[in-house]
Amino acid sequence: MMIELDGAIGEGGGQILRSALSLSVITQKAFKIKNIRSKRSKPGLLRQHLTAVHAAKAISNAESSGDHISSKVLEFYPNDIQSGEYCFKIGTAGSTSLVFQTILYPLLYTNSQSQIRVEGGTHNAKAPTFDYINEIFLSYLKALGVKVSGHLENYGFYPAGGGVCKFLIEPFSYWKQKQFFLRGKTKKIKIVVLLANLPIGIAQREIDFLSNNLIDYKVDSEIVKLNNISGAANVIQVMIENEYGHEMFVGFGEKRKRAEQVAQELLAEIKSYLESDVLIGPYMADQLLIPMALSGSGSFLTTELSQHTMTNIDIIKKFLPVDIQTYKQENHYKITIEEKSYGKKDD
Numbered sequence: 131m132m133i134e135l136d137g138a139i140g141e142g143g144g145q146i147l148r149s150a151l152s153l154s155v156i157t158q159k160a161f162k163i164k165n166i167r168s169k170r171s172k173p174g175l176l177r178q179h180l181t182a183v184h185a186a187k188a189i190s191n192a193e194s195s196g197d198h199i200s201s202k203v204l205e206f207y208p209n210d211i212q213s214g215e216y217c218f219k220i221g222t223a224g225s226t227s228l229v230f231q232t233i234l235y236p237l238l239y240t241n242s243q244s245q246i247r248v249e250g251g252t253h254n255a256k257a258p259t260f261d262y263i264n265e266i267f268l269s270y271l272k273a274l275g276v277k278v279s280g281h282l283e284n285y286g287f288y289p290a291g292g293g294v295c296k297f298l299i300e301p302f303s304y305w306k307q308k309q310f311f312l313r314g315k316t317k318k319i320k321i322v323v324l325l326a327n328l329p330i331g332i333a334q335r336e337i338d339f340l341s342n343n344l345i346d347y348k349v350d351s352e353i354v355k356l357n358n359i360s361g362a363a364n365v366i367q368v369m370i371e372n373e374y375g376h377e378m379f380v381g382f383g384e385k386r387k388r389a390e391q392v393a394q395e396l397l398a399e400i401k402s403y404l405e406s407d408v409l410i411g412p413y414m415a416d417q418l419l420i421p422m423a424l425s426g427s428g429s430f431l432t433t434e435l436s437q438h439t440m441t442n443i444d445i446i447k448k449f450l451p452v453d454i455q456t457y458k459q460e461n462h463y464k465i466t467i468e469e470k471s472y473g474k475k476d477d
Contacts (some may be wrong), residue, residue, distance in 0.1 A: 131159075131185075132159075132160045132161060132162055132205075133150075133154075133160070133161040133448050133449065134161070134162055134163055135150055135161055135162065135163040135164070135448065136163070137163050137164060137165040137166040137167060137168055138165040138168040138169065138194055139441060139444060140437055140440055140441030140444060141166075141169065141438050141441045142167065142168050142169030142170070142441075143167055143169065143170060143438075144166075144167055144170075144176075144178070144179045144182075144347070145205070145416075145436075145438055145441060145442060145450050146163065146166075146230070146253070146441060146445055147166060147167075147175075147182070147183075147273070148161060148179075148182050148228060148231065148232045148408070149187040149420065149442055149445045149446065150163060150206075150448075151182060151183065151206065151232050152186070152231070152232050152233070152234075152235050152236060152420065152447070153187065153189045153235075153420070153446065153448075153449035153450065154186070154187055154206055154208050154213075154449065155208045155211060155236040156194070156235060156236050156239060156424070156449075157449050157450070158206070158209075158311060159208075159226070159321065159449055160206060160207045160208065161205075161206055161448075162203070162204070162205045162206075163203070163204050163206075164203045165203075166201065166202045166203065166204060167179070167186030167202075167318065168426075170253070173202060173330075173467075174199070174200040174201055174202045174301075175197070175198065175199055175200060175201045175202075175204070176199070176222075176224065177199070177216060177220050177222045177224050178220055178224025178225055178228065178229065178250070179221065179224075180197060180198070180199060180223075180313075181220045181224065181229050181250070181431050182228065182232040182233075182256070183197045183204065183227050184197065184218065185209075185216070185218045185229055185232055185233045185454045186206070186232055186233060186236070187206075187214060187374060188208065188218075188262045188461070189211055189212060189214075189216065189233050189236055189239055190208040190209050190211050190212070190236065191209040191210060191212065192208045192209055193207045193371050194206045194207065195207075196249055198240050198247070200225070200319045200430065206215055206223075211236050211237065211239055212240070213237060213239055213240035213241065213242045213243065213244040213299075213301070213434055214244055214245075214458070215244070215245045215247075215477075216245070216246050217246075217247040217249070218231075218246075218247070218248050218249070218259075218275070219248075219249045219321050220248070220249060220251070220291065220407045221250070221291075222250060222291050222432050223251035223254065223286060223287065223288040223289050223290060223291035223292075223293075224250045224251055224252070224291070225251055225254045225256075225257035225258075225306070226248035226249065226250045226251060226252050226260065226286070226293060226294075226295050227252070227254075227257050227258045227260060227263045227295075227310065228257050228258075229248050229250070230246060230295070230297055231258075231263075231312065231417070232264070232393075233246070234278065234299060235420060235421065236301065237301075238276060238300070238301060238302055239299055239303050240299065240407055242301060243298060243299060243300050243301065244299045245296065245297070245298055245299075246286065246291075246296065246297045246299065246476035247294065247295075247296050248294075248295055248296075248297075249286075249291075249294050250284055250286055250293060250294065251286045251287065251288060251293055252282060252284075252286040252293035252294075252295055253285065253287055253293070253324065253363070253382075254288060254359060255273070255288070255382040258304075258413065258417070259365065259367065259380055260282050260293075260295050261282075261322075261367055261379050262275065262380060262413075263280060263365070264280040264282070265361075265369065265376065265378060266377060266378045266415055267339075267340075267378055267415060268280060269375070269376065269377070269423060270310070272309055272419060272423070273306065273310075274305055274306050274308055274421050274425060275298075275302055275305050275306040275377075276302060276421070277299075277300035278297055278298065278299050278304065278361075279298045279302065280295060280296070280297050281296045281298065282294075282295050283295065283296060283323070285308075285326075285356055285359060285363075287326065287359065287361060287362065287363040287365075290359075290360035292360060296306045298306065302397060302439055303349065305421070305424060305425030305426070306425070307412065307425055307426070307427050307428055308377065308422075308425075308428055309396065309429050309430060310374075310409050310410050310418070310429075310430035310431070311376075311408065311409065311429075311430065311431050312374065312376045312407050312408060312431070313372035313373065313374050313375060313407065313408060313409035314372055314373025314409075314411075315372070315373045316347060316370060316371070316373075316404065317348070317371045317372065317373065318347070318348045318349075318350060318371045318373050319344055319347045319348065319349045319350070319369070319370055319371070319400075320349070320350045320351070320352070320367065320369045320370060320371065321336075321337050321340055321341070321349065321350070321351040321352070321367075321368050321369075322351070322352045322353075322354060322366075322367045322368075322369070323337060323351075323352070323353050323354065323364070323365070323366050323367075324337055324354050324356060324363060324364070324367070325353060325354065325355055325356065325363065325364055326355075326356040326359035326362060326363035327359075327361065327362045327363070328361060328362050328363070328364055328366075328383075330355065331352060332364060332383065333353045333364070333389075335389040335390060335393075335474065335477075336364075336381075336392060336393040337351045337353070338367050339366065339389070339390050339393040339394065339397070340393050340396070340397060340400075342367075343401075344397075344400070347425040348396070348402075349463065351415060352445070355387075359362070363383075364382065364383025364389075364392070365381070365382055365383070366381040366382075366392065366393065366396055367378065367379075367380050367382075368380070368381075368400055370400070370403070372409060374409055374419075375409045376405060377398050377409070377410075377411045379396055379400050379403070380391065380396075381395060387431060392412070393469050396438060397450045402433060403433055406433045406461055406462050407462070408431040408432055408435075408462045409430070409431065410431060410432040411433055412432060412433055412434045412435075412439070414449070415430070415432035415433075415434075415435075415439050415465065416438045416439045416442055417428060417435070419439065419442045419446060419454070419465075420446060420469050421445060422470050423446045423450050423452045423454065423467050424450070425466055425467075426452065426467075426468075426469065427468050427469070428466075428467050429464060429466040429467065430464075430465055430467060431459070431462050431464050431465075432462060432463050432465065433461075433462055433463075434463065435456055435463050435464075435465075436465040439465075440456075443456075451469055452467055452468065452469045452471050453467070455465070455468075
């Protein structure tokens with residue numbers, strides 16, 4: 131039976147498609163999605179989303195219809211998952227991280243390792259940066275039993291792209307059931323500013339603003355001056371090192387926006403997180419849902435329930451027999467996942 135999805139529900143973006151592709155390949159359930167990215171300024175499939183479709187097809191020998199630029203309807207019929215060496219070229223500055231996440235989980239359900247190379251944008255304003263994936267996302271997957279290593283070969287920024295990242299995915303036997311609650315003591319905050327073809331003073335002003343407003347914490351900072359980059363780039367990545375896990379917040383410089391304004395907007399997110407006691411921030415909460423649902427059970431606390439998180443919950447329930455509940459608790463939320471698991475492979 132084909133699963134019917136409406137791409138206009140919830141946040142109405144590309145996440146609905148990516149989650150559906152990943153879960154479809156794992157569960158071997160076909161789906162049809164209409165109104166793809168209907169709430170975006172340019173609805174339908176863009177290069178980044180089309181690359182995710184082609185990647186899911188490649189690893190599962192799938193058949194599909196509607197997989198072309200600007201398409202608002204897609205039908206997808208998965209077959210057996212195949213490990214191997216794959217290279218996917220987005221052709222724009224579209225997010226390499228989101229393409230990688232689409233095919234990561236299915237490739238865990240094979241009998242040998244896979245090597246993935248994705249070319250495009252590695253540091254995008256509306257997606258997890260490579261560093262967020264490598265330092266934060268993969269650390270939580272490791273706690274769940276997943277072994278994946280990442281390597282950044284070239285940086286890629288909007289609008290030029292040209293970035294290259296690689297991932298080595300190891301197969302596994304079962305998911306570990308985990309809970310992620312309080313973060314414990316915040317040990318250190320590290321500010322890293324990536325800068326290309328811009329005055330170094332911009333990065334220093336951003337660091338000074340953040341450091342002066344985080345005086346209650348031990349703060350380290352670093353400016354990474356990038357060479358051989360096409361176009362300008364200014365990315366602030368703030369790593370919060372906690373007793374029981376880490377979190378990262380990212381800000382992007384923009385034309386005609388002062389360095390202090392960029393830092394101030396990022397500071398608001400950081401302070402909201404630090405004022406809570408929980409470990410998982412709003413972006414990681416969204417990304418933890420699929421692996422924990424595949425594990426069959428688990429729970430975690432997070433600072434807020436974003437529209438992305440609620441939409442992802444709806445999509446997961448379409449494919450997996452899990453019960454996902456959310457609870458408001460004082461200044462945070464609890465998410466619990468229970469019932470049958472697709473996580474353990476047959477012997």
